[in-house]
Amino acid sequence: MLEHLNRAMDRVEERLAGDPGVPIDVADLARIAMTSEYHFRRLFSALAGMPLSEYIRRRRLTLAAAEVTAGERTLLEVAVRHGYGSGEAFARAFRAVHGVGPAEARRAGAPLRFQPRMSFHLVVEGSDEMRYRVVEKPAFSLVGRKARVPLVHEGVNPAIAEFVRGLGEETHERIEALSDREPHGVISGSVLLSEDRSEGTELDYYQAAATGAEPPADMDVLPVAAGTWAVFESSGPFPLTLQYTWRDVFTRWFPSHPYRTVPGPELLRVELSEDGTRADAEIWIPVTRTDTPAP
Secondary structure: HHHHHHHHHHHHHHHHHHHHOOOOHHHHHHOOOOOOHHHHHHHHHHOOOOOOOHHHHHHHHHHHHHHHHOOOOHHHHHHHHOOOHHHHHHHHHHHHHHHHHHHHHHHHOOOOOOOOOOOOOOOOOOOOOEEEEEEEEEEEEEEEEEEEEEEEOOOOOHHHHHHHHHHHHHHHHHHHHOOOOOOOOOOEEEEEOOOOOOOOEEEEEEEEEOOOOOEEEEEHHHHHHEEEEEEEEEEEEEOOOHHHHHHHHHHHHHHHHHHHEEOOEEEEEEEOOOOOOEEEEEEEEEEEEOOOOOO
């Protein structure tokens, strides 16, 4: 898997070196990585710590900065060469990455930021075991309450905490009574609206039950198709252990197992300690084998 990812990174560099203004075809990168575009974006974001689109933007503007300081082309020529339709758009993007505009960088020799070319390497670990199982699950529905919230990578998500507090005990009990299949009890379901998983992007968050029963008319419903799920167990301080488990699933488990993610809700069942500082949890991620044709 890492070998194929590095070949995809080589293709990024080929495209940026050959004609940096042409958009890079992510579907082509996914084919080189021998996976789906959906899984490629998800895996890259987890491994690199940034969305693929952000990495490409930083690499493009790193190369543009070298041309700006070289002074062989006008600033407008550099802007057009790197895919910007105007000097103003180029200046905004340049400043967002480097902290100064291109004119200032050329005139004053201001310090610039460099995004290195990225490659992935195997790091041998194994002191922390991961507990998981792969299950086949028939179609079901998530039934409960839904909210649109921003993605937060570390610490408590304030928007989710406020949403859950606002549901009230009666609604919580009604949702719990609907649960008739795994994962049992009141669970959360996250439907990411951005494949890049960048912090601050929005997701649909469900506080719900997995059920095959007829849903009440006043509840939000998300139908979930039959499929394969990878289930990961997590125990420890909350929420950091849980968030580190999410990270390890993508950076350690997927690269060494014959599965890739598929679009669908990611489910979470959490049992908190009385003081709320520790939790036992299960993470459910929809997957398919890598020898299954990508959608």
